[in-house]
Amino acid sequence: MKEEIRLMKGNEVIAHAAVRAGCDGYFGYPITPQTEIMETLMELKPWETTGMVVLQAESEVASINMLYGGAAMGKRVMTSSSSPGISLMSEGISYIAGAELPCVIVDIMRGGPGLGTIQPAQSDYFQIVKGGGHGDYHVIVLAPYSVQEMNDFVEDAFDLAFKYRTPVIILSDGIIGQMMEKVVLKAPTPRLSNAEIERRYGSWASTGSKRNGKSNVITSVNLDSLQQEEFNLHLQRKYRTIEKKEVRYQEFECDDAEYLIVAYGSSARISHKCVELARAAGIKAGLLRPITLYPFPVEPIAELSKRVKGILAVEMSMGQMVEDVRLAAEKQIKIRHYGRCGGMIPSPNEVFDALVSLTKED
Amino acid sequence: MKQEIIIAGFGGQGVLSMGKILAYSAVMQGQEVTWMPSYGPEMRGGTANVTVIISDRPISSPVIHEYDIAVVLNQQSLDKFEGKIKVGGILLYDPNGITRPSNRKDIRIYAVEAAEKAAEIGNVRVFNMIVLGALLKILPPMLSADSIRNGLRKSLPERVHATIPANEKAIETGMEIVQKQN
């Protein structure tokens, strides 16, 4: 394998990127619209090349616990699913966060609630960014907005997961998952040997080796409340570091913007086109696209809120991320939301109309 | 130069793969491209469509509300997309199965008798390649013949590479038989 340019679906790229990122194991369960990830892996047969394990589990509950096990032994493990499957994984995600283990979870969102629809949506922002599982925890959330970023964020996610010993979720939707774009696949990073895993993670990982006579235990239970509180405070200190160091975002045409659109993932693509339409119509519009949803780009939004006349949050939901935009804004300005839901995708001109009505308020 | 194209028809007509070959040809030519399908229940025999955007600059939204070119292969698709073609844009259709042709005066309209021709050749599987040939003929000159040949090779799995000559021939046929209607 070497670096190469391909035309691929976002979902297919996740599979290729996992193999090339030195992933040790993928465990998953079929659910539309992300099943191409596991199908592509089964076609790639990485167990014959890199030795990567690929296993179709009996449920999302089993998949996430396979991740818990793999991560506990210091392996680079990942799963993928879509909204209802992620609901089932919530228990496991909480345990993984509580045991401070690294893993990567890809969520290709579809419309809910319930069985909902298999069409694209962004209605699980609260679930992913604000928790989902029980307990005081966060996961790092990356929101790719192109097929190339679907590729790049897989390795980034593994790096962040191990840097902070935390689950990292790549949050995307059926648009990016199902669409094809040009993508540059990077030259592969080899998987770590067991000896290297022992060297890097031997201080905590339950590899079975009981190195130097010291046994490791991975657990999230502590019946002593004082100790459990101390552990929670330790987690919080880690989250403050992540909030300080790992915020990622991108701005388009924000320098002279009078109106700001905030959107992530596929909504940011649609909103980018809306900015083009607005500029052509003489409206000074800009786009801020959060790349990390947790940690959220609070400061840049706070800064821009002092300069612009209004903010439009665009999401394929009935208004979830907009709450974080409101919390981030420092100045009392108009903050509106535009969204479609249930699998309906807003077109750039719909977003443009919403932007125009914002400019016409007061 | 940017072209925003919708290809729409019945599931099984090869709409998505036609779009994929077009997109891969553009990649071969170093262009930016997005290929965005409708999917889901529609895949099974209902209507299927794919939006392909080809551009020499980065593409913002893969989701668009109006098109430079619409390729329609059944009446439902014509009804759905006829009104979304930009003024001065292009409509390409196969008259087979069309009961109510477009009467828009502000667009250029082309027809390709692809279904009839494929039946005549005796290989209905090259139907979508004939349509693709017609599309390439009327598309502004963005893609070289070499890029298209490479795109075809890249997008077809190796096990069907034996069909490439027949497909290339069908593309040429499409280029020959496409006719302007207005």
Add this chain to the structure above:
Amino acid sequence: MLSNIQNQEQPVYAKARLLTDKVMHYCPGCSHGTLHKLIAEVIDELQLEHKCIGISPVGCGVFAYDYIDIDWIEAAHGRAPAIASALKRLNPDNMVFTYQGDGDLAAIGTGETIHACNRGENITIIFINNGIYGMTGGQMAPTTLIGMKTATTPEGRDPQLHGFPVKIADMLCHLDGVSYVTRQAVHKPAAVRKAKSALKKAFQKSMDGKGTSFVEIVATCNSGWKMSPVAANRWMEEHMLKQYPLGDLKDI
């Protein structure tokens, strides 16, 4: 005679080397302690100390990792076989076993148990069946006997209301991925010896890649059963072993 017993050169009994000095939290009379000792001995005798990962359950066995000095992973309720599957696949040189009670394995974790066995994962599942939820205070388990009184069946288990006691070991015998199914107990010296050799065989099969091994230990919960340890052992023999008879169920 006495001097022979005290002779350090030829001990007739010793604490298992891999048991820690931590005082066990189990109730006096509980079967867990005996079983922990057997597992510690088997790991040592098979020289698996530096290859072994145990998965502890949610239930009284949750802190098993405090007592046997090897690498451990503590699982969510019922999920141990899924965790074990991943561990063994990611590193086939490891010895991987789960340690689960009847609520964990036969109620909330039935799916994970059946599918790990069906895939023939080269792991050992140790199943402690005492017919009751011990840790949460003596509620009905799927394995609770008909007529048995628990905190959630105060009038005794009524099959009309609560269904029947599940014989999970018998069910697993039908799965092609399963190599060894046995039901043992640890209430008497002879039974302890048999249980130990069953565990040893199961661990050996896991390392030899023969498929899944399943060792059920019919156990007492004298606190949950509200009996003295001696009475609990007697009651187990008279009632539990009728429903769950001891012996090998499958060995291929």
